[in-house]
Amino acid sequence: MPFAAITYDIKAGYEKEISEIFGNFRRVGSPVVKGDDGEEAARILATAVFIREDTMVRVIEYEGDLDTIARHMATQPGVKEVEAKLAPYLTRPRDTDTVEGFVATFRRSLLTCMAQMSVRA
Template identity: 70%
Template sequence: MPFAAITYDIRAGCEDEVAEVFTGFRRVGSPSVPDSSGREAARILSTAVFLRDATLIRVIEYEGDLDAVARHMAAQPGVQEVERRLKPYLNSPRDTDTVEGFVRTFRAGLLRCVSQIGVPRD
């Protein structure tokens, strides 16, 4: 399954406050990501958040359409809450208040995957 990694440029010295933002994160009820007609376009398999100094990275394991994943995440209350709570700790503002802004910000923050190795799945 592919992974996507998104960076956040946070203020140094705020690591504990930023970590607190992610405590109690509300996961969506289903991993399924629907397209505009309601058919499954993707699945979010897992997520992880890493933090060191002024760098925060969110890693998403998914299958399917990454743009559909970004649009889906933009509409999730838990993701919206995290984005709102992170704003005071960011070095650069993130335009995440609309779906279009969130998707643009998501794409701009993506790291290039240079290697991904996993065990074969049956």
């Protein structure tokens, strides 16, 4: 399964506050992401958030089309809530109020995957 990682430029020293934001995250009811045709287009298998000093990275393990996942995430209430709560802690604002802005920000924040390994069958 592929992984994607997106970065956030944050103010250093707010690890506790940011941890609380993610600790109260409202998860989606299903890992299934549907495409425009209403059929399953992707799955979000796992997520994790890492932080050090002024950098935060969100890792997403997924199946399917990453753009479809980004569009799906843009409409999720929990994701919108996290993005709004993170705003005061960002050193670079993120345009995530619209689906188009969210997807553009997601793409701009995406790290290049250099290597990926898994021992799962």
